[in-house]
Amino acid sequence: MNLETRLGRLTVRNPVLGASGCCGHGYELAPYVDLRCFGAVSLKTVTAESRKGNRPERVAEVPSGILSSIGLQNPGKEAFFEQVMPKVQAALDPGQIIVSIGGNSVEDYVALCRETEARFGSSVAALEINAACPNVTHGAGFFSRDPQAAYELVRSVRQAVDLPVLVKLNTNFEAFLEAGCAMEEAGADALYTTNTPLGMKIDIKTGRPALGNGRGPICGPAIRPIGVMRTWDLYKRVKIPIVATGGIACWEDAVEYLMAGATAIGVGSIQFSVPDAAEHILRGLEAYLEREGVKDLSGLVGAAHKT
Amino acid sequence: MRAILQEIRPVTDRDTLYVFDCPGIAAAARPGQFVEVKLTDTTDPYLRRPISIFDADGERWVSLLVRTVGKGTQAMTRWEPGREVDLLGPLGKGFSWAEEENNFLLVGGGIGLAPMGLLVRRLRQEGKTFRLLFTPKREEQLPAGLALFSGVEIAYACNRGEIPRRLEEQLTAPTDRVFACGPEGLLETVAATAAARGVASQVSMERRMGCGIGLCVGCAVAVRTEDGFVYRKACQDGPVFAGEEVLFHES
Numbered sequence: 436m437n438l439e440t441r442l443g444r445l446t447v448r449n450p451v452l453g454a455s456g457c458c459g460h461g462y463e464l465a466p467y468v469d470l471r472c473f474g475a476v477s478l479k480t481v482t483a484e485s486r487k488g489n490r491p492e493r494v495a496e497v498p499s500g501i502l503s504s505i506g507l508q509n510p511g512k513e514a515f516f517e518q519v520m521p522k523v524q525a526a527l528d529p530g531q532i533i534v535s536i537g538g539n540s541v542e543d544y545v546a547l548c549r550e551t552e553a554r555f556g557s558s559v560a561a562l563e564i565n566a567a568c569p570n571v572t573h574g575a576g577f578f579s580r581d582p583q584a585a586y587e588l589v590r591s592v593r594q595a596v597d598l599p600v601l602v603k604l605n606t607n608f609e610a611f612l613e614a615g616c617a618m619e620e621a622g623a624d625a626l627y628t629t630n631t632p633l634g635m636k637i638d639i640k641t642g643r644p645a646l647g648n649g650r651g652p653i654c655g656p657a658i659r660p661i662g663v664m665r666t667w668d669l670y671k672r673v674k675i676p677i678v679a680t681g682g683i684a685c686w687e688d689a690v691e692y693l694m695a696g697a698t699a700i701g702v703g704s705i706q707f708s709v710p711d712a713a714e715h716i717l718r719g720l721e722a723y724l725e726r727e728g729v730k731d732l733s734g735l736v737g738a739a740h741k742t
Numbered sequence: 743m744r745a746i747l748q749e750i751r752p753v754t755d756r757d758t759l760y761v762f763d764c765p766g767i768a769a770a771a772r773p774g775q776f777v778e779v780k781l782t783d784t785t786d787p788y789l790r791r792p793i794s795i796f797d798a799d800g801e802r803w804v805s806l807l808v809r810t811v812g813k814g815t816q817a818m819t820r821w822e823p824g825r826e827v828d829l830l831g832p833l834g835k836g837f838s839w840a841e842e843e844n845n846f847l848l849v850g851g852g853i854g855l856a857p858m859g860l861l862v863r864r865l866r867q868e869g870k871t872f873r874l875l876f877t878p879k880r881e882e883q884l885p886a887g888l889a890l891f892s893g894v895e896i897a898y899a900c901n902r903g904e905i906p907r908r909l910e911e912q913l914t915a916p917t918d919r920v921f922a923c924g925p926e927g928l929l930e931t932v933a934a935t936a937a938a939r940g941v942a943s944q945v946s947m948e949r950r951m952g953c954g955i956g957l958c959v960g961c962a963v964a965v966r967t968e969d970g971f972v973y974r975k976a977c978q979d980g981p982v983f984a985g986e987e988v989l990f991h992e993s
Contacts, residue, residue: 456958463956467830479959488973490992494952494960499786501952505959508973656785684785707953708780708790710830 436721438732440474440699442676443624445561445599447474451717454680454701455480455535455563460519462526467710470526472717474699478523480537480565483547485511490647495636500655501704502634504648507537512547516554535563541588545595552596562598567605567629580608582617589621599624606630606665612672619673630662630681654704656682663695670696670737686719694739743767747825753887761805767831771798773861774836774946774982778954780828781817792951795832797859797890809853833954834981837861837944843918846872849932851924852879857946859890861921875912877905877928909935917941926990933985943985949976964992
């Protein structure tokens with residue numbers, strides 16, 4: 436079955452993608468899943484300088500989900516290029532590799548995107564701009580809550596590189612629809628949404644927040660209805676493809692997001708307990724399309740808006 | 743990996759030994775490693791539970807010594823033999839020693855004995871000399887309930903204040919290496935006391951884990967570097983770390 440999916444200038448073999456932060460660098464999943472089943476995998480975000488990450492505890496279980504506050508721990512670009520990327524390239528095909536870029540300022544993003552393209556060129560598939568990222572000056576998610584800043588960021592990166600540019604949009608801000616529109620206007624190939632509202636858990640034995648950082652995004656099926664709604668809303672506003680994440684645990688969830696308006700889906704934290712979840716989702720999706728006689732996946736995208 | 747629960751053996755009021763038929767893990771397991779246990783087929787609870795491998799015969803079976811403390815371990819007590827359970831493992835970096843080392847001190851704080859069965863088995867197989875300092879909060883009878891520990895020389899430190907003195911006493915005997923598992927305060931004391939005597943130590947660190955396989959970077963342990971520290975993953979870089987390298991309570 437041909438599930439080839441177009442995300443602007445990026446074409447992936449199928450719409451089941453691995454979401455950044457939940458797949459390690461891809462190769463960690465290799466013992467548990469056939470990596471060929473991923474349309475693409477977004478690597479863990481890299482920043483120019485190394486980042487220590489947040490203080491422990493960093494994860495806490497909640498009903499049908501997990502709170503996490505990792506703080507973009509990464510070894511910085513040099514170690515990423517020299518030590519991480521060779522292992523990534525040994526595990527994934529060039530067409531599957533999406534490098535997720537983080538930064539504080541527009542200049543940071545532009546410089547790191549340029550450098551990544553200069554070093555790897557067409558041996559990676561696309562760049563993902565993590566505009567949901569912590570920001571030292573303006574606070575977390577700055578580029579997802581200020582449409583003007585979002586426009587400038589995406590336009591600057593688009594002008595600087597030739598690789599397809601996906602933009603990670605954090606939908607937890609009032610202005611996320613406007614920010615999404617601004618990213619589209621600035622030339623984003625697709626919007627990759629993260630639909631994880633912040634939450635908190637108190638450990639009643641210690642009387643303190645369970646996370647060292649106090650609060651963190653909620654991932655997992657617990658928040659899926661929020662993600663579906665935001666995908667629905669965003670689909671009404673933008674024409675470029677949406678890659679949606681948010682609590683996708685099985686093929687039915689993937690179909691739900693496609694019907695809400697996603698062109699592709701990102702498999703995230705479910706892999707923490709089911710490391711071969713992407714394979715199950717892909718096989719389930721194929722079987723569903725076969726059963727329903729759906730020839731072209733695009734007929735399913737946004738289908739719920741048409742009825 | 744598919745495992746069949748063979749036997750559930752109560753050890754104390756709140757500690758249970760679960761024995762699984764699982765050749766894949768039984769053959770590969772090394773002392774101090776762990777498995778990630780899937781509790782149900784649903785997404786609630788959402789995460790697997792990282793649980794130390796207590797013992798394995800190297801061929802067929804593997805056992806987990808589990809203290810019933812929360813929702814997940816509570817659910818396990820309702821399991822019955824014959825149940826099929828999904829385990830990932832063996833995972834992580836366990837205890838290690840050099841061939842020429844002969845004398846070992848094991849320090850277990852309460853359920854800190856959980857990764858020590860296979861350690862006892864392997865040390866015994868290799869003809870090494872070892873003894874256990876056990877510091878329970880409540881379950882003093884825990885080692886007595888574990889057949890593997892019969893014949894092991896055991897010293898007890900029954901209140902927290904006693905631990906440094908008991909450790910010092912133990913370290914007056916020849917010791918090439920100390921292996922410890924238990925509350926972080928105990929591990930810190932072990933690491934410091936051993937280091938002060940020039941004895942190498944290894945400590946098994948407990949962290950909440952998201953995945954156990956290196957995807958989420960949730961299980962951070964602070965490890966000393968020349969200019970401060972970096973966070974390493976308990977699931978892959980540990981859970982056993984050299985006592986000297988851990989920056990305890992960096993949280």
